[in-house]
Amino acid sequence: MASRNTGPKDQGRGDRRQEGTPIQVPGLLPTQWPEGYRAGFTSFVGRPNAGKSTLTNALVGQKVAITSAKPQTTRHTIRGIVHRDDAQLVLVDTPGLHRPRTLLGQRLNDLVAETLSEVDAIGFCIPANEKIGPGDRFIATQLAQLQRKPIVAIVTKADLVDRSDLARQLVAVEALGTETLGAGGWAAVVPVSATKDFQVQAVADILVQQMPVSPPLYPDGELTDEPEAVMVAELIREAALEGVRDELPHSLAVVVEEIVPREGRPEDNPLLDVRVNLYVERSSQKAIIIGRGGARLREVGTRARKGIEALLGTRVYLDLHVKIAKDWQRDPKQLGRLGF
Numbered sequence: 001m002a003s004r005n006t007g008p009k010d011q012g013r014g015d016r017r018q019e020g021t022p023i024q025v026p027g028l029l030p031t032q033w034p035e036g037y038r039a040g041f042t043s044f045v046g047r048p049n050a051g052k053s054t055l056t057n058a059l060v061g062q063k064v065a066i067t068s069a070k071p072q073t074t075r076h077t078i079r080g081i082v083h084r085d086d087a088q089l090v091l092v093d094t095p096g097l098h099r100p101r102t103l104l105g106q107r108l109n110d111l112v113a114e115t116l117s118e119v120d121a122i123g124f125c126i127p128a129n130e131k132i133g134p135g136d137r138f139i140a141t142q143l144a145q146l147q148r149k150p151i152v153a154i155v156t157k158a159d160l161v162d163r164s165d166l167a168r169q170l171v172a173v174e175a176l177g178t179e180t181l182g183a184g185g186w187a188a189v190v191p192v193s194a195t196k197d198f199q200v201q202a203v204a205d206i207l208v209q210q211m212p213v214s215p216p217l218y219p220d221g222e223l224t225d226e227p228e229a230v231m232v233a234e235l236i237r238e239a240a241l242e243g244v245r246d247e248l249p250h251s252l253a254v255v256v257e258e259i260v261p262r263e264g265r266p267e268d269n270p271l272l273d274v275r276v277n278l279y280v281e282r283s284s285q286k287a288i289i290i291g292r293g294g295a296r297l298r299e300v301g302t303r304a305r306k307g308i309e310a311l312l313g314t315r316v317y318l319d320l321h322v323k324i325a326k327d328w329q330r331d332p333k334q335l336g337r338l339g340f
């Protein structure tokens with residue numbers, strides 16, 4: 001039962017999804033649980049950059065999803081698991097929903113739609129510091145079509161506005177709910193700041209209330225089921241996103257080719273060789289990522305290595321290569337090869 005399927009997560013990523021172990025060594029499912037124990041799936045949706053992944057990490061208590069100030073950071077569904085005495089909450093972080101401009105964008109939207117149909121509840125993330133716009137309305141209308149599924153409206157980034165603006169946004173979000181879902185509206189509306197740890201616990205409590213009574217779905221302590229190779233690729237993409245502008249973030253894809261122990265190392269001081277390809281769409285972008293004399297790429301490696309070493313628990317040598325996959329975001333064949 002540990003892998004109760006939410007569908008899209010396990011599909012469509014083709015050979016990019018290399019075999020790997022989750023962060024924690026998978027244990028056995030608990031054999032006992034208290035009366036009234038709840039467990040289930042909640043998906044976070046919202047516009048790009050709304051704070052879904054940051055909230056996922058705050059709830060899990062560890063980084064399972066990369067985050068950045070660039071929209072469309074998340075490109076696949078990521079499961080993060082919250083363990084409590086009374087419940088297990090499986091969070092399914094999704095790519096931001098937006099009007100698609102490329103085949104990649106369309107695939108990401110389809111992925112979210114499929115995920116939504118299979119979870120127990122939905123957390124619709126709307127930033128406190130941005131007016132509700134057509135993007136949010138579009139998502140709300142989509143959600144309205146999911147019959148009888150509880151939808152919790154989460155007003156994110158509450159730390160960025162003062163009390164009166166927050167109150168106004170809560171009222172506006174409430175109104176959006178009755179406008180699109182009818183009289184019942186949202187199951188709840190809750191403000192949160194994932195970065196300032198304001199109301200994170202309250203969000204967990206509300207979501208748990210929406211979960212069905214059920215035995216635990218994951219072994220104790222398992223925080224995600226992301227394979228290591230995917231986590232490593234994501235940490236490198238996160239490091240590479242920092243400081244690049246314009247369309248480059250969208251053009252970047254990262255694939256870990258192999259992770260192998262370096263031979264001849266002392267047993268108490270092993271080293272992993274991690275060979276990684278960074279794909280961009282044009283040669284001008286390749287030059288930007290590499291930087292003068294390779295300076296930028298070295299910076300990316302240094303920044304990513306810390307997180308990767310923490311994840312894998314050993315020292316690593318990162319071997320980064322930048323390649324061009326021309327217009328991959330629009331090319332079905334290349335999308336397949338890159339795992340979308």
Ligand SMILES: Nc1nc2c(ncn2[C@@H]2O[C@H](COP(=O)(O)OP(=O)(O)OP(=O)(O)O)[C@@H](O)[C@H]2O)c(=O)[nH]1
Binds near residue numbers: 072
């Ligand atoms: N001040 C503040 N910033 C936040 C908060 N939550 C997220 N952010 C910032 O908002 C930006 C976007 O956060 P993400 O969590 O990557 O947003 P997302 O919704 O997952 O974005 P996509 O994956 O692109 O759809 C990042 O720069 C975060 O640091 C918050 O509670 N307060």
Ligand SMILES: [Mg+2]
Binds near residue numbers: 094
């Ligand atoms: Mg995200």
